[in-house]
Amino acid sequence: MSENNVYLKIEDVxxxxxxxxxxxGVSFQVHAGEIFGLLGPNGAGKTxxxxxxxxxxxxxxxxIEILGGAMTEEKKSRIGYLPEERGLxxxxxxxxxxxxxxxLKGLTPKTARERSEKYLRELDLWEARERKIQALSRxxxxxxxxxxxxxxxPDLIIIDEPFSGLDPVNxxxxxxxxxxxxxxxxxxxxxxxxxxxxxxxxSRILLINQGEGVLxxxxxxxxxxxxxxxxxxxMEGEIDSVQGVEQLVPRNGGYHLVLGEGVxxxxxxxxxxSDPDLTVExxxxxxxxxxxxxxxxxxxxxxxxxEEEAV
Amino acid sequence: MNKLWLVAKNTYQQRIRSSTFLMLTFGIPLxxxxxxxxxxxxxxxxxxxxxxxxxxxxxxxxxxxxxxxxEILTLKSYPDQNAGMTDLKTGKxxxxxxxxKDYFQGGIPRYRAEKQPSEKLKGALEKAVRTGxxxxxxxxxxxxxxxxxxxxxxxxxxxxxxxxxPAVIIRVAIPVFFAMVFVLAIFTGANQMGSVMVKEKDxxxxxxxxxxxxxxxxxxxKVMGMTLLSMTQVAVWTLGAGTAVFLLFREDLIxxxxxxxxxxxxxxxxxxxxxxxxxALVGAGLGVIAGDVTQARQLAGMLGFIGMGPLYFMGVxxxxxxxxxxxxxxxxxFTAPTIGLFRMALTEVPTWQFxxxxxxxxxxxxxxxxxxxxxxxxxxxxxxxxxKPAEIMQVISQSGLSAAAEGxxx
Numbered sequence: 001m002s003e004n005n006v007y008l009k010i011e012d013v014x015x016x017x018x019x020x021x022x023x024x025g026v027s028f029q030v031h032a033g034e035i036f037g038l039l040g041p042n043g044a045g046k047t048x049x050x051x052x053x054x055x056x057x058x059x060x061x062x063x064i065e066i067l068g069g070a071m072t073e074e075k076k077s078r079i080g081y082l083p084e085e086r087g088l089x090x091x092x093x094x095x096x097x098x099x100x101x102x103x104l105k106g107l108t109p110k111t112a113r114e115r116s117e118k119y120l121r122e123l124d125l126w127e128a129r130e131r132k133i134q135a136l137s138r139x140x141x142x143x144x145x146x147x148x149x150x151x152x153x154p155d156l157i158i159i160d161e162p163f164s165g166l167d168p169v170n171x172x173x174x175x176x177x178x179x180x181x182x183x184x185x186x187x188x189x190x191x192x193x194x195x196x197x198x199x200x201x202x203s204r205i206l207l208i209n210q211g212e213g214v215l216x217x218x219x220x221x222x223x224x225x226x227x228x229x230x231x232x233x234x235m236e237g238e239i240d241s242v243q244g245v246e247q248l249v250p251r252n253g254g255y256h257l258v259l260g261e262g263v264x265x266x267x268x269x270x271x272x273x274s275d276p277d278l279t280v281e282x283x284x285x286x287x288x289x290x291x292x293x294x295x296x297x298x299x300x301x302x303x304x305x306x307e308e309e310a311v
Numbered sequence: 312m313n314k315l316w317l318v319a320k321n322t323y324q325q326r327i328r329s330s331t332f333l334m335l336t337f338g339i340p341l342x343x344x345x346x347x348x349x350x351x352x353x354x355x356x357x358x359x360x361x362x363x364x365x366x367x368x369x370x371x372x373x374x375x376x377x378x379x380x381x382e383i384l385t386l387k388s389y390p391d392q393n394a395g396m397t398d399l400k401t402g403k404x405x406x407x408x409x410x411x412k413d414y415f416q417g418g419i420p421r422y423r424a425e426k427q428p429s430e431k432l433k434g435a436l437e438k439a440v441r442t443g444x445x446x447x448x449x450x451x452x453x454x455x456x457x458x459x460x461x462x463x464x465x466x467x468x469x470x471x472x473x474x475x476x477p478a479v480i481i482r483v484a485i486p487v488f489f490a491m492v493f494v495l496a497i498f499t500g501a502n503q504m505g506s507v508m509v510k511e512k513d514x515x516x517x518x519x520x521x522x523x524x525x526x527x528x529x530x531x532x533k534v535m536g537m538t539l540l541s542m543t544q545v546a547v548w549t550l551g552a553g554t555a556v557f558l559l560f561r562e563d564l565i566x567x568x569x570x571x572x573x574x575x576x577x578x579x580x581x582x583x584x585x586x587x588x589x590x591a592l593v594g595a596g597l598g599v600i601a602g603d604v605t606q607a608r609q610l611a612g613m614l615g616f617i618g619m620g621p622l623y624f625m626g627v628x629x630x631x632x633x634x635x636x637x638x639x640x641x642x643x644x645f646t647a648p649t650i651g652l653f654r655m656a657l658t659e660v661p662t663w664q665f666x667x668x669x670x671x672x673x674x675x676x677x678x679x680x681x682x683x684x685x686x687x688x689x690x691x692x693x694x695x696x697x698x699k700p701a702e703i704m705q706v707i708s709q710s711g712l713s714a715a716a717e718g719x720x721x
């Protein structure tokens with residue numbers, strides 16, 4: 001990955017609030033054309049990290065490079081932000097709000113109008129454009145704020161819990177928009193608790209806990225790191241032992257098989273299928289979910305060996 | 312700069328449509344017009360009755376009719392008060408004027424009637440007495456003595472010539488009018504700045520906005536919008552007041568060549584606009600440190616007190632219009648617009664005083680923008696929390712978000 005493609009570079013950032021260290025030496029990078037998951041339990045320091053990155057607050061120490069250098073007023077037009085703290089101007093109409101915020105992001109009046117119409121139609125808010133913000137439902141306000149954050153089609157997008165309060169249909173609409181922005185080269189940081197969305201959308205993640213980065217890297221690689229060599233099988237017939245299987249646990253009418261080190265699942269499947277007394281109906285490798293990893297890591301159950309790989 | 316104007320325009324557009332603005336802008340002149348119109352309408356409807364008079368001085372010649380403002384006042388002479396009172400009681404006359412024996416030694420004439428005399432009747436009676444006292448004099452003499460010494464005044468030091476009559480009223484009224492409007496604008500506009508800033512924070516759009524624009528531009532834009540709003544208000548009031556003055560005094564004004572006091576207008580603009588900006592900025596600052604709208608309004612009360620400040624010194628200023636206190640308050644940025652304009656109505660204020668005052672005002676303005684933006688940046692994410700004085704000092708003295716403010720944010 002070339003330096004030009006690094007849209008956000010955080011190096012050893014520390015942020016203290018008086019005596020309390022909210023962020024403790026966190027480092028990570030976000031690249032162009034990727035959706036990056038920023039995960040962590042409540043109070044882990046995610047928002048502080050985002051605010052530091054956006055120059056809303058100053059870090060105590062460490063280095064932050066955004067879009068190739070220090071934050072400047074000019075760069076603000078290349079950054080989109082949907083903060084955790086939701087709010088728009090209650091007394092303004094949806095249309096006026098978007099034009100105003102779009103113009104503040106450097107759009108011309110004409111482009112602001114065109115983009116507002118485009119995104120309002122896409123997110124099914126066009127009919128509500130003349131309504132005041134205070135008259136919109138929570139979901140509508142959420143979508144409106146999302147539009148305000150991305151309508152200037154920025155290079156770097158930072159979104160905090162983008163799907164909270166949205167129904168599945170609107171969640172899908174927002175996802176499609178994010179995918180499109182990623183495909184045109186935007187770097188997207190998604191801070192969320194919703195692991196399902198992260199697993200579906202993010203290529204890389206940083207998990208922070210108590211201000212420290214505890215897991216960082218490629219999502220598949222992290223998942224494989226936590227995945228045990230096990231399979232689940234549903235079948236007709238009973239087994240006592242299988243060559244290459246260390247542990248055999250009956251579960252839900254089938255078996256949970258823990259394979260020996262170096263044993264390939266395909267080898268075990270071959271042995272089961274070749275047994276005439278058995279009829280295999282389902283054979284599936286057990287993959288640990290991000291949710292489980294999150295609980296393990298945050299719950300302190302992470303293996304000591306993996307912690308040192310985190311930043 | 313472009314973004315600053317966007318914020319200013321947005322603030323202006325949002326506030327100008329508000330019912331509060333419309334009520335203050337059009338309601339106040341409307342109340343003043345109604346209050347002014349009532350006596351005028353009463354006057355217009357007043358009829359001039361036949362009036363009796365008793366001349367106890369014995370110096371007044373007989374007067375039977377007087378023409379005054381296109382109406383005729385009929386007079387009836389009585390030898391004594393009792394005779395006059397009898398006719399007054401039976402309604403033969405509508406009023407009885409008694410000139411006392413000591414009239415020429417300062418004795419005050421008495422007027423007996425059921426109804427208070429209208430301004431028109433008062434004028435007609437004055438003309439009647441004048442005519443009676445100058446009995447035998449040619450009419451031109453009587454006419455001329457109605458307005459015996461309408462002189463022009465030339466200032467000895469500058470040689471500036473100022474017309475008397477309506478022109479002098481305008482010379483005095485314009486600075487005083489702008490000084491009063493300035494104070495009023497502080498109450499209706501700058502005082503609202505605190506609430507505007509609290510609302511900006513309360514809407515929770517701050518994080519989005521602040522990643523588009525610098526805190527300084529946001530604060531300056533908000534204040535600029537409110538200043539433009541107040542200027543609109545002042546323009547409406549000035550237009551209303553000008554129209555009202557013209558309608559009420561058109562007969563006095565027509566025929567006079569009025570010299571517009573451009574100097575006063577220039578200094579009114581040069582002092583009042585940055586002066587208002589300064590008050591609005593301080594108002595914004597108070598809003599920034601206030602936790603909620605109620606607290607912002609309480610703090611704005613202090614601002615109103617400062618705005619009204621010059622009025623408390625008016626007695627001293629009038630008595631020593633070029634004294635040290637008057638000069639000091641002309642140079643002090645918060646009192647410069649009001650005191651400067653009041654003094655201008657009473658004396659020739661040296662230009663150096665106005666220039667120095669303007670320099671101090673602009674300097675204070677730039678310092679305030681820096682200060683308020685700094686406090687704003689440090690406290691913009693503190694929703695519903697008020698900073699203590701010690702914390703404010705900490706914010707001002709440290710760069711970035713202060714530990715105190717950060718601690719609260721956390």
